[in-house]
Amino acid sequence: MVELEGRHIEGLAAALRADFFVDEEALRLAIGPLGSCNLVHRGTGFKVDLFVRRERPFSRSEMQRRMQVELAGGLRLDVATAEDCVLTKLEWFEKGGRVSDRQWRDVLGVLRISGDGLDRAYLARWAQELGLDELLAAAMREAFGASR
Numbered sequence: 001m002v003e004l005e006g007r008h009i010e011g012l013a014a015a016l017r018a019d020f021f022v023d024e025e026a027l028r029l030a031i032g033p034l035g036s037c038n039l040v041h042r043g044t045g046f047k048v049d050l051f052v053r054r055e056r057p058f059s060r061s062e063m064q065r066r067m068q069v070e071l072a073g074g075l076r077l078d079v080a081t082a083e084d085c086v087l088t089k090l091e092w093f094e095k096g097g098r099v100s101d102r103q104w105r106d107v108l109g110v111l112r113i114s115g116d117g118l119d120r121a122y123l124a125r126w127a128q129e130l131g132l133d134e135l136l137a138a139a140m141r142e143a144f145g146a147s148r
Contacts, residue, residue: 001051001062001080004031019043044072051088058087058126082114083123090132090139104139111143 004012006028013022019042026037030052039048053059062084070076080088086107093103111118127136 001053001059001066003063004050004052006031020048041071046071048077058130061126062088081119082110082117083119083126086110086123086136086139087126087130087132090127090135091130094132094135098135107139108143111139115144 004027009024009027009031013024013027016022016039020039021042022039023037027050030037030050035054036049036051038050040046041048053063062080065081065084066078067081068076068078089103089107089110093100093107096103123136124133127133
């Protein structure tokens, strides 16, 4: 997730261009209704999805909770937490009519990999706030069975 405004685009693109394939027009569109675009790291081919932060409490929470990871070559990126990825993917799943196998598989994968490390209280709080509590409960049952 990024906080991106039109005035940032030229400078951001210039700063990234040596290491990433950057499309300035895609960055501009991401500020609008599209809401996202991606970059591709030249050295590794690693694709980075950029999601422009929305003006809502959950998105502010996502931004505050982000964590930093180091990729090959010392490249450091801030990424969303597992909990925020689950909640965002559940939102996409819901908005897409609950038909995206990819989103659902991603949710289950993040839940299973994260396991006991998940902040379940945080997940429950935001799932309720976002109207996703039933979907989260179904995902938790499928990922972990009835025991959790």
